[in-house]
C-alpha cells in the first residue's frame with residue numbers, strides 16, 4: 032500500500048481526550064507551554080540521567096530472571112525432563128517487567144508485579160502512605176484508559192456523553208482514567224512527604240529537580256501529571272515492543288542464534304553480578320540494533336501517526352493543504368510500503384539494517400519513524416532504547432525461547448497491542464555456574 036496522508040479540517044482535539052489531573056507533556060497543545068515543559072523534562076532523559084537509571088532496570092531484570100528460572104526448573108522437575116520448556120504468555124511477563132521498571136523510575140518503587148507474577152500493582156494510600164497497600168490491575172487499567180481516550184480523541188463529539196453511554200467500554204475506560212490518576216497522585220505525594228532518604232537517582236528525582244528557564248520548579252499537580260505521563264508513555268510501549276521482538280526473532284530461522292552469538296562474543300556483564308549486563312557493553316552491537324529496528328519497523332508499536340496542525344500552506348503528493356489543516360502521517364503504512372522497503376517488506380529481515388549488507392536507502396531512513404519526529408517526538412527514546420537492549424540481551428543470554436503460535440494477533444487502541452504471545456521458555460544450559468548460584 033502506498034503511503035497516505037489523512038486529513039481533517041478541524042482543530043486537533045485528539046490530545047484533549049488524554050488530559051487527566053492537568054495537561055502533561057504529551058497532551059499539551061499550546062506550543063509555548065509545550066516547549067517550556069519539554070525543556071524541563073528533556074534533561075530528565077539526558078545521557079547522564081539515563082546512566083543513573085540503569086541500576087533500577089537491572090534490579091527488575093534480576094527479578095524476571097529469578098521468576099523464569101523458577102518456572103523453567105518447575106517444568107523440568109515435574110516432567111522429569113531436563114530439557115523441557117515451560118509454557119508462558121510472554122506478553123504478560125513483559126508487561127510485569129515494564130510496569131515494574133517504570134514504577135521504580137517514575138514513582139520511586141516497582142509495583143511488585145514481577146514478584147507477584149500477576150497484573151497486581153501495589154497502590155499506597157494518600158492519607159497513610161505507610162499503611163499496607165491496596166492492589167489494582169494496572170495493565171488492564173492502562174489498556175482501558177488508552178482505548179477510551181483514543182476513541183474519544185477521534186470522536187470528540189462523544190466526550191460529554193461518554194459517561195452516560197450504555198457500552199461499559201466507556202464507563203470502565205473513564206473509571207480507569209481516575210484509577211491511574213489516583214495511582215500517580217498517591218505515589219508522588221508519598222515521595223514528597225517522605226522525601227528521598229535513600230538518595231534515589233530516578234526519573235521522579237530528576238523531575239522534582241527540573242526547572243524552567245525562569246528557574247521555577249513544577250507545581251505538585253504538574254509534577255504528578257508528568258510522572259503519570261511517564262508511566263503511561265513508558266510502560267506498554269516497551270512491553271508490546273518486547274513481545275513483538277521475541278515473536279519475530281524466534282519465528283525467523285537463525286535470528287535468535289545469530290543474536291546470541293553476537294552477545295556471547297562481547298564481554299557484557301558486571302563483575303559483581305554475572306547476570307546483569309551493562310548498557311555500555313551492548314549499546315552499539317550491530318545485529319542487536321538491526322533486530323530492534325526491524326521489530327520497530329515491522330510491528331510499529333505506535334502505528335497511527337498522531338495529528339499535527341500545519342502552520343503554513345504545504346503541498347504533499349500533489350495535494351495542497353492550507354495553513355491550520357490537521358494532518359497525520361500513518362506510521363504503520365510508511366513502515367509497510369513496498370515502494371520504500373522493497374518486495375520483501377513483509378519479511379522480518381534484520382540484515383536490511385546492516386552496513387555490511389548495504390544498509391538503508393535515504394528514503395528508508397526518512398520513512399523510519401517509530402518514535403515520531405520533530406518537537407513532539409518521543410522524549411523517552413534514549414530510555415526506551417536502553418530498556419529494550421538490556422531486556423533483550425539478558426533474555427537471549429540466559430534463556431532458550433520458542434514461539435508456540437502462528438500469528439501475533441493485535442488490537443489497535445492507541446498502540447498496536449499484541450493480545451498474547453505463547454512461548455516455550457527454558458533456562459539456557461551453559462558452562463557458567465554463576466547462573467545457578469545466583470538465582471536459585
Ligand code: HEM
Nearest residue numbers: 056057264265268269272333337402403407409410411415
Ligand atoms: C518502544 C518504546 C516507545 C515507543 C515506540 C514510543 C513512541 C512514541 C511516539 C511515537 C511518540 C510521539 C507521540 C505523538 O505523536 O504525540 C512518543 C511521545 C512520548 N514518549 Fe515515547 N515511546 C516509547 C517509549 C517511551 C518511554 C520509555 C518513555 C518515558 C519513560 C516515553 C515518553 C514519551 C513522552 C513523555 C512523549 C510525549 C513527548 C512530547 O509530546 O513532547 N516513551 N513516544
